[in-house]
Every structure is written in C-alpha cells, then in structure tokens.
Amino acid sequence: MSKNIKIYIIIAVVVVIIIALVYFQGKAAGTIKQVKLPNDEPGMKNLTDAEATQVREIARSLYEEMKGVNLLSRDPEPYDKLSKLSDTLFVAVYNDFNKNYGNGETLYAWMDGEYYLAHSFYLSGLVSNVIMPRMQKLNLV
16 A cells, blocks of 8 residues: 555544544533432432422522623522522522523533623622532532
8 A cells, every 4th residue: 555545544544533532422411411319308308399499490590690691780699599508409400400491501501601700709709619619519510
C-alpha cells in the first residue's frame, strides 16, 4: 500500500471512532433519571398532600422564574424556599421540575445556564454556594 492510502485509512478509522464516542455520550446524556427520595425521617415513604403541594408550587415558581430571558429582576423567594427544604422534598422538587417543566433538561442544567449575579449577590451566592453543591451532593446532576 502506498503511504497516502495508509494515512487516509487511519484518518477514517479515527473519525469513525470519534463519531461513535460522541453519539453514545450524547445518547447517555439525553436520559434524565428519576432520583429516589432519601428517607429523612424513619418510615417516611410518601409525601403528604401539603408536602406535594409545596413541592409542586416551588417547582412551578422556579420554572416561571427561569423561563425566557430574565433581564429586569429576579425573585429570590423560590430559590430560598428550595434551599431550606429537607433532602426528601429537595429531591421531590428536582423530580417534579424535570418531569413537568424540564423540556429534556434537568433542574440542575436550567440553574447552571442562568446568570444571577447581575440581579443580586445574595441570589448568586445562594445558587452557586448552596443549591448547586447540594444537588451535586445528592447526585442530582
């Protein structure tokens, strides 16, 4: 074989391998897992009606706060409420947001894609220093 043909074959093989890696990595990234609720309290298996309502309201508030382009102001209340939840309710909000509002992305991805510093140092710190690390700790990424 000539030297040029060997180079073309090597390049073709490398390109096929790269395409396969990108395809399978993208396919794996496209699946959103439902995370099991941790049991903060012994015997707590299901959410009460009040907890379910609270979870739904926080998930909806977060969606309303993050949808579209938000240049004028941000309400820190839903983020503050999220940061103060037990692990069980925190994970429930994550699951509810992903199921009802995520549009193929996780709550973590939505929050990671937002820019908070222009609106408030408090909100920026809350998201980057409290909420995001907690999501990482609970494997909600």
